[in-house]
Amino acid sequence: MLAALTGLGLSTAAGLNAYIPLLVVGLLANFTDYVRLPQEFAWLSNGWVLGIIGVLLLAEIVLDKVPVVDSVNDMIQTVVRPASGGVVFSATEAAARLDGSSWMSHNPWVGWALGIGIALAVHVMKTTARPVVNATTAGVGAPVVSTMEDAGSLGMSLIAIFLPLLVVIAVAALALFAWWALRKVRRRRALRRSPA
Secondary structure, three states, rough: HEEEEEEHHHHHHHHHHOOOHHHHHHHHHHHOOOOOOOOHHHHHHHHHHHHHHHHHHHHHHHHOOOOOOHHHHHHHHHHHHHHHHHHHHHHHHHHHHHHHOOOHHOOOOHHHHHHHHHHHHHHHHHHHHHHHHHHOOOHHHHHHHHHHHHHHHHHHHHHHHHOHHHHHHHHHHHHHHHHHHHHHHHHHHHHHHHOO
């Protein structure tokens, strides 16, 4: 169960930023005993892979702060973020197989499907909200929201690994925040469209 919560948290984080959970998992697997990757995911802790992920993360951080460019980046990330979610969820479930879960060893596609689905849902929510934020703040909100998303991705990744029981609370808080933000945006739109 803890592995599933870790996978849920990491794939949620991947929906916000594809590279942060990959980098966190890879670095922790490489330098600590907190994350033990099975053989089929050992590539994730390779120094070259971590370097490439780091460069892609820096590019993502910069591009996601620029209005309009962030929307183009989000279109590209429609493939990358769900794939990242599938990798981190599967690596976590694969780690659970090492602990003796026979069901997951016979159904490895489940971890991939769950990770892809969760990351895609979070990504769609982010991609839908970002143009609205840019339009309602004349682009000023893009770097602020992007920084919050990056911090959320890092925080969720660390919670998923070190305190997986808190993942449920963190995901619920994220969903509540998204619901509140969406309602606020809809109200603003309704006020702008209504006759003065």
